[in-house]
Amino acid sequence: MEKRELICIGCPMGCPLTVELEGKEVVSVTGHTCKRGEVYARKEVLSPTRIVTSTVKVEGGKADMVSVKTKEDIPKDKIFQCVKALKGITVKAPVHIGDVIVPNVADTGVDIVATKEA
Numbered sequence: 001m002e003k004r005e006l007i008c009i010g011c012p013m014g015c016p017l018t019v020e021l022e023g024k025e026v027v028s029v030t031g032h033t034c035k036r037g038e039v040y041a042r043k044e045v046l047s048p049t050r051i052v053t054s055t056v057k058v059e060g061g062k063a064d065m066v067s068v069k070t071k072e073d074i075p076k077d078k079i080f081q082c083v084k085a086l087k088g089i090t091v092k093a094p095v096h097i098g099d100v101i102v103p104n105v106a107d108t109g110v111d112i113v114a115t116k117e118a
């Protein structure tokens, strides 16, 4: 049986979690204070995902850069490709919150959207 130790990122309490795995099956989760911790632990060991945040250049805007993020979580193993896809991107002002900057980034089905006006 494999044992994985994690820190829950669901809230600032950062509960230490222990997950026991039998092959690709979660046998038990302990250490969580609330249900969110258990859900996080199961997802983290079976199919970890993350929101990716970054910035891209803006042409003709109020600022030179605008912050962007994936609209939803993407698989952790796609983060590098996602960051790479954002390199060298320049958008034209005006940029509004929620504007799609890169559709379907790294073939994840998730868009990169602006999180600020520029």
Ligand code: SF4
Residues within 6 Å of the ligand: 008, 009, 010, 011, 012, 013, 014, 015, 031, 032, 033, 034, 035, 036, 037, 038
């Ligand atoms: S298990 Fe619950 S209380 Fe503990 S860090 Fe995660 S979200 Fe917060």
